[in-house]
Amino acid sequence: MIPITLTKLAKITKGYIRNTVKTELFIESISINSNKIERNSLFIALKGNRFDAHEFVFKAVNNGAKALLLERQIDINCPQIIVKNTRHAIGNLATWVCQQSNVCVIGLTGSSGKTSVKEMTASILSRYNNTLYTIGNLNNDIGVSITLFRLTTKYKFAVIEIGANNQGEIKYITNIIKPKIALVNNLFDAHLTGFGTKNKLAKEKGEIYQGLSDTGTAIVNIDSFSKKWIFKQNQTILYYSLTKNQKVDFYPTDIKLKKLTTNFILHTPIGYTKIILHLPGIHNISNALAASALSFSVGATLEHIKNGLSKIQPMIGRLYPIFLDKNKILLDDTYNSNVGSMIAAINTLTSLPGHRVLVISDMLELGDHSCKLHRKIALIAKKEKINKILSIGKFNEIVSKYNDNWEHFNCKKKLLIKLICLIENNDVISVLVKGSRISVMENIIESLKEYFKC
DSSP states (O other), X not given: OOOEEHHHHHHHTTOEEEXXXXXXXXXXXXXXXXXXXXTTEEEEOOBOSSOBGGGGHHHHHHTTOSEEEESSOOSSSSXXXXXXXHHHHHHHHHHHHHHHHTOEEEEEEOSSOHHHHHHHHHHHHXXXXXXXXXOTTOOSHHHHHHHHTTOOTTOSEEEEEOOOSSTTHHHHHHHHHOOSEEEEOOOOSOOHHHHOSHHXXXXXXXXXXXXXOTXXXXXXXXXXXXTTXXXXXXXXXXXXXXXXXXTOSBEEEEEEEOSSOXXXXXXXXXXXXXXXXXXXXXXXXXXXXXXXXXXXXXXXXXXXXXXXXXXXXXXXXXXXXXXXXXXXXXXXXXXXXXXXXXXXXXXXXXXXXXXXXXXXXXXXXXXXXXXXXXXXXXXXXXXXXXXXXEEOSHHHHHHGGGOTTEEEOSSHHHHHHHHHHHHHHOSSEEEEEEOOGGGOTHHHHHHHHHHTTO
16 A cells, blocks of 8 residues: 555545644555554444444454544544544545556446456456456445555556446446546346346446546447447547447457357457457457457557466356366356346356256346346246256246246255256266355355265
């Protein structure tokens, strides 16, 4: 982090100092976890509906915190900055750190694939210059701020993933990071409990383009475009698509979908190159196009792009391959589930060899659209070459009648028994397990690994 005095910090967060010390105190790190206090650290006590970190102030000081950022003064011998809202204060401080580092911020959002695009972009740009990027999926306002606190003047780029469950969140986070490059990776029905309709979701995602400067660059997926998006007059706009047309700047040709890899020729405004992705699925080609466009827009070369993409490996929970046997593949796609990622999963499974089995739980946070969207997935799955669907969840139970090859279960234990029988009775089989986070479908993955000793 860029060091900052307590006096300056109070000014940025619009707070006032209590329990001051005679000599000016420099803050060199930020923590919101009382168990993880670094040297010259400021502990920020966040407050939510079900927690209040002010209860851990004494623990933070005992662990070495040099100062506190609080919403109310606490009787403890430690300098304190008192603010109206610590969550807003953490955002203001993150903006200051970002501005002081003079880093080029790349902001990206979308319904699915955000983390994959972020990892791809970071891999490319790390071969070009020092690049900071979001760890894991810490993509809400607090996670984004924590990421930005890691900035120093040595970094040239910051690749920031932005998520949202409710209206106003994209705009708020965009105002924190002030991106020079922005992307909406795709637009599918997701988090409709918070947004209500897909049109409202599209408008929310499009706020990232509105947050660009007049000279910023918008990266746009033609295959998932919304008329709700508004672009500024002087902004540069780069387009990408899985199919070539006159408007597109980035597109693939000669696509070869192999068992667990994907090869294609990437076409860009500065030429073309062969790309080898160690990831399955055509949706990852779209993710790679997005990462290529983001990287190109800040100066990355074809060589940077090619080498960066070639180093990407599957992530656990995101189509992560596990070999139960030589010809028995298990894909762990249990991280989360929405309409877009479910369609991508189905398409990926159909490209794999042998008896194909899809294991799913309900997609959540779809509000009043839940039944309709589960029916949509059921019909898509019926058209594809999937031999067996095994499911849990109340919405899957309703739509399971649409497929003759669909079996529904009221618990994971019964599903697992059926799945093990299918795996043992087929010499060549591909199994994909997917579900929303709350379903904890990784339990099935772990049970299979234990049973087949892999």
